[in-house]
Amino acid sequence: MFIRIFLLVFLCLQYASANLIITDSIDKYTDFSISYFFDETNTLNIEDMPTKNFTQKIQSQFTLGYAEKDVWFKIEIKNRSRTNDFVLYFTEPFWDKFDLYEKVKDTYVKQEAGLLTALNKRKIEDASPSFPLSINKGETKTLYINGHSVNGYLGAFELYTSKEFFRPSRITLNTFYLFYSGVFFIIILLNFFLLVEMRERIYAYYIGYVGAYIVFISMFSGSYLHLGFSGWNHGLHTTGAVVLMFMSLFSNSFLELDKHFPKADRVFRLFTFIFIIFALLMGFNIPYFTLIFNIFSCIFVMSLFLMAIKTCQLNKITTQYYLYALIIYMPTMGIMVLTFNSFVINNDITRYSFLAGSLIEIIFFSLILVSKFHIAKYDKIRLQKELLAIKQKNEDYLEQEIEKQRNELKKQNQQLLIQSRMAQMGEMISMIAHQWRQPLNNISLIVMDIQMKINFEQLKLEADTKTYILNHINDVNMYTQNLSTTIDDFRNFYKPNKKSDTIKLEEICTKSLAIVKSSLINNNVNVIEEYNSDETLEVYTNEMIQVVLNILKNAEDNFLEKDIKEAYIKITTNDKVISICDNGGGISDDIIDKIFDPYFSTKDEKNGTGLGLYMSKRIVEEHHKAKLKVENTDDGVCFKIELA
Secondary structure: HHHHHHHHHHHHHHOOOEEEEOOOOOOOOOOOOOEEEEEOOOOOHHHHHHHHOOOOEEEOOOEEEOOOOEEEEEEEEOOOOOOEEEEEOOOOOOOOOEEEEEEEEOOEEEOOOOOOOOOOOOOOOOOOEEEEEEEOOOOOEEEEEEEOOOOOOOEEEEEEEHHHHHOOOOOOOOHHHHHHHHHHHHHHHHHHHHHHOOOHHHHHHHHHHHHHHHHHHHHHOOHHHHHHHOOOOOOHHHHHHHHEEEEEEEEHHHHHHHHHHHHHHHHHHHHHHHHHHHHHHOOOOOOOOHHHHHHHHHHHHHHHHHHHHHHHOOOOOHHHHHHHHHHHHHHHHHHHHHHOOOOOOOOOHEEEEHHHHHHHHHHHHHHHHHHHHHHHHHHHHHHHHHHHHHHHHHHHHHHHHHHHHHHHHHHHHHHHHHHHHHHHHHHHHHHHHHHHHHHHHHHHHHHHHHHHHHHHHOOOOOOOHHHHHHHHHHHHHHHHHHHHHHHHHHHHOOOOOOOOEEEEEEHHHHHHHHHHHHHHHHHEEEEEEEEEEOEEEOOOHHHHHHHEEEHHHHHHHHHHHHHHOOOOOEEEEOOOOEEEEEEEOOOOOOOOOOOOOOOOOOOOOOOOOOOHHHHHHHHHHHHHHOEEEEEEEEEEEEEEEEEO
16 A cells, blocks of 8 residues: 555656656647746856756746846656657747757757757758657656747747648648738739829838838748848847838828828828837847837827827728727737737737737728729719810810801801992992983983973873873872982982981881882782871881882782782781781791891792892891891781881
């Protein structure tokens, strides 16, 4: 019984002395304890470690904050499995020194895997420290790791069987980092296209921001070591400063601080300059600037939040989405900073949540910029359509103006042509009047001589014959007098010093009818006269008679052309209006608006010149400031002379 109890206590002591016990049931160990202590003098070596008392313990995933001294880890591993080959893996590649010491035959063998050790000098070419181990079944092995970092003392130890570690399908953080960088590279290409299309600096700033973030992730994961670059222990903070520099430029441009908050614009320009200074100082390993950078970054983030909120108050929708992206991203970055400073425990959530936050933020920003591009394109298309509409409107207006000017010019040319023809006509009428004046005088003298001889009975005629001849002599005198007056009227048509007469409308109508009444009677045209006006007006009597005669003559010609039976003309006066209506079938709607145009006629060239109604309209409207209208009736047409 005593022996059994002794063996049990012995085994418990054996197990208790080991940090990690390996069994056949597990291929990967991630949760075990580790002993450590800080070398305050940075002078200790591996020969001193067996004499040191490692009293402080941490879990395999840990954070110890920032320190300026070396740290020594002690791991005791007991192998109870049938496997002899293992790999001790450390998740963080940015430790500049990370050396493992293993005792082999009373001698400590050193494996170097820190950032300052090239990959080809490591036993396992992995960016993160990886150490091959050989532990026999039942053997307990004590390992010492000496590490130093300027980027924070945190990470996670993991132990794998060699078979599990080198399994091709094993997913590692580097696989995720590769996918992560690939997404960001696609975003850079997208924004490069937007930069070419939009030619706005905000897209260049964003490309710089995402590009710097890719470099930051490369520093974080150590993937740049696979490209042949040498290790840079201050690269993480230096590229972090560059990321924030581009973040400051992008945010300043996106929030349009120069437009809305000029003072804040100057502050953010200062932020940008200071981040450049930080990048240079930390790149040259100037002491204490890493700590100052972390404090200053917090001030920048708080200022960025404040300005995003103030800009949102201007009701800018895109700024609201920008603020949402910050709300997602900044807390995860804050958790990462707290983890590096050992204010929160190091686990997978606190350690890597910033990757998810930054991915969401960058995609979010890209969508906002794409939306900005689409809005700009829509506005451009809308503006182009408006400009095209204005252009078309201007072209239409210009065409209308050209057409208007063309018509006006055509009208003026037509007026000039008419005036020229009228001048020629005036000259011709003067010549005709000169040629006709003497024959008309001779006719009048002959008729007067015949009349005197009849009256003085120098001609022996019967009573009936005498009466007949005297009556017709009176008609001949009236016609020759009218013809002479008409010639004078045509000669005086353009003279400005004509004299007007005072006359009743009825007299104008009766004098006109006296000239053509016999012709109308001979052509079986009945004339109906209704004079209801006693108005006395001041007009150019002979000109108005010519107007009435012209309308009467056109009606008579129309009756003869259409062979109208029971034709009639009705002349009516009311107040200051003379109406002349007939039953000649009216005027076609297609031409009724053209009958007053010069040289427009429905008659052939032998019977019409197209100037009668045109001259009548000019006499009425220009010489008398009155109106000459025409409208179709049920069975004919009606002309109205409306005198003022």
